[in-house]
Amino acid sequence: MATGPTRWGVIGAGQISNDWVNAAQTLPKEEHVILAVAARNPDSAATFAKEHDIPKAHKSYEDLFKDPEVDVVYIGTLHTEHIRQVKQALDYGKHVLCEKPLAMNVKETKELVEYARKKKLFFMEAIWSRFFPAYQKLKEELAKGTIGEVYSVLVTMGIQFPEDNWRRDKKNGGGTVLDMGTYATQFASLVFKDLKPVKILGGGHLNNSGADDSSSSTIIYPNGKTATLLTHGGVNLPNEALVIGTKGTMKLRNPFWCATTLETPDGVLEYELPKTDKVMNFWNCTGLSYQVKEVRRCLLAGLTESPEMSLDETLLLAELRESIRKQIGVEYPQD
Ligand SMILES: NC(=O)C1=CN([C@@H]2O[C@H](COP(=O)(O)OP(=O)(O)OC[C@H]3O[C@@H](n4cnc5c(N)ncnc54)[C@H](OP(=O)(O)O)[C@@H]3O)[C@@H](O)[C@H]2O)C=CC1
Numbered sequence: 191m192a193t194g195p196t197r198w199g200v201i202g203a204g205q206i207s208n209d210w211v212n213a214a215q216t217l218p219k220e221e222h223v224i225l226a227v228a229a230r231n232p233d234s235a236a237t238f239a240k241e242h243d244i245p246k247a248h249k250s251y252e253d254l255f256k257d258p259e260v261d262v263v264y265i266g267t268l269h270t271e272h273i274r275q276v277k278q279a280l281d282y283g284k285h286v287l288c289e290k291p292l293a294m295n296v297k298e299t300k301e302l303v304e305y306a307r308k309k310k311l312f313f314m315e316a317i318w319s320r321f322f323p324a325y326q327k328l329k330e331e332l333a334k335g336t337i338g339e340v341y342s343v344l345v346t347m348g349i350q351f352p353e354d355n356w357r358r359d360k361k362n363g364g365g366t367v368l369d370m371g372t373y374a375t376q377f378a379s380l381v382f383k384d385l386k387p388v389k390i391l392g393g394g395h396l397n398n399s400g401a402d403d404s405s406s407s408t409i410i411y412p413n414g415k416t417a418t419l420l421t422h423g424g425v426n427l428p429n430e431a432l433v434i435g436t437k438g439t440m441k442l443r444n445p446f447w448c449a450t451t452l453e454t455p456d457g458v459l460e461y462e463l464p465k466t467d468k469v470m471n472f473w474n475c476t477g478l479s480y481q482v483k484e485v486r487r488c489l490l491a492g493l494t495e496s497p498e499m500s501l502d503e504t505l506l507l508a509e510l511r512e513s514i515r516k517q518i519g520v521e522y523p524q525d
């Protein structure tokens with residue numbers, strides 16, 4: 191791979207893997223090749239491979255991890271499964287990009303971070319938001335002091351999921367804090383990156399499975415700064431992220447976790463996404479290609495972590511989520 195394309199193996203033939211592969215395939219073939227896929231059911235991997243023009247369909251996840259031609263594995267499975275799958279991929283010497291949330295709780299997240307660091311392989315939680323051009327621009331404007339001293343972050347993420355969606359089922363890792371709180375907390379953490387939270391307040395409602403159906407939380411940072419976050423699985427919220435300073439406000443939207451619009455005091459900036467004619471499951475998902483590019487950039491530079499989404503930050507997000515959802519009363523079997 192030193193000179194050739196990055197050769198990807200994908201595990202999980204579900205919804206996000208569909209979007210991720212379609213997004214990665216918008217990139218030049220000289221840089222990224224989706225070489226292999228594996229699923230729990232070999233027939234499902236074969237069908238996925240055919241649909242996406244992927245040369246190899248392996249009979250098991252382990253067969254894919256063993257494939258010497260695969261440089262890096264993308265894990266697109268439910269987060270209840272990540273702990274075992276990430277470790278096995280690393281054991282076979284693969285670099286790993288793993289879907290968010292990286293794991294079920296702080297304990298699992300720490301275990302994975304330490305494991306990857308010991309192996310000295312590239313490892314990243316797939317917080318794709320960070321690599322959107324609108325995020326890069328927001329960071330530039332924050333660094334320039336465009337809105338002065340920032341005191342407040344306000345984020346809402348709410349999507350009306352059907353009752354039978356796994357996101358509402360605790361045994362499948364459901365709960366809005368794990369699903370949407372990952373995005374909300376990464377935004378707070380991006381803005382207040384140099385500050386250690388002094389207090390985390392959380393509340394919300396549980397559904398019948400014992401997962402949270404809504405959350406309302408405030409992260410108190412030092413020096414009068416706060417981030418207020420709402421998540422909801424039963425109603426659509428504005429899905430915007432605001433950052434408010436002494437000289438004005440900036441807002442990411444459309445929606446904030448894969449933003450194509452940035453409002454600044456000087457005007458509204460719109461960003462076009464890469465195009466595909468493939469069927470996508472989730473909003474703005476050709477934007478997954480930005481993080482795919484980041485992984486190659488890091489591999490070529492010999493980095494084992496992305497400076498934009500470090501493993502320390504992944505740990506912090508896990509801690510924030512755990513504190514919030516435990517205050518709501520969500521306990522997972524993995525805790
Ligand atoms: N970055 C983003 O924009 C998004 C990220 N996500 C994240 O991606 C992950 C997958 O979500 P999504 O694709 O929507 O989910 P899917 O329901 O489509 O499931 C994905 C895959 O997970 C595996 N899986 C599903 N159920 C089980 C189970 N009960 N036991 C073991 N494995 C199971 C299957 O793998 P197999 O095919 O091998 O059977 C399945 O194809 C989640 O962690 C989610 O948070 C989800 C949506 C968007």
Ligand SMILES: O=C(O)C(O)[C@H](O)[C@H](O)CO
Nearest residue numbers: 290349357369370472473
């Ligand atoms: O990661 C995601 O984007 C999610 O799983 C969301 O909760 C949602 O489905 C939005 O697309």
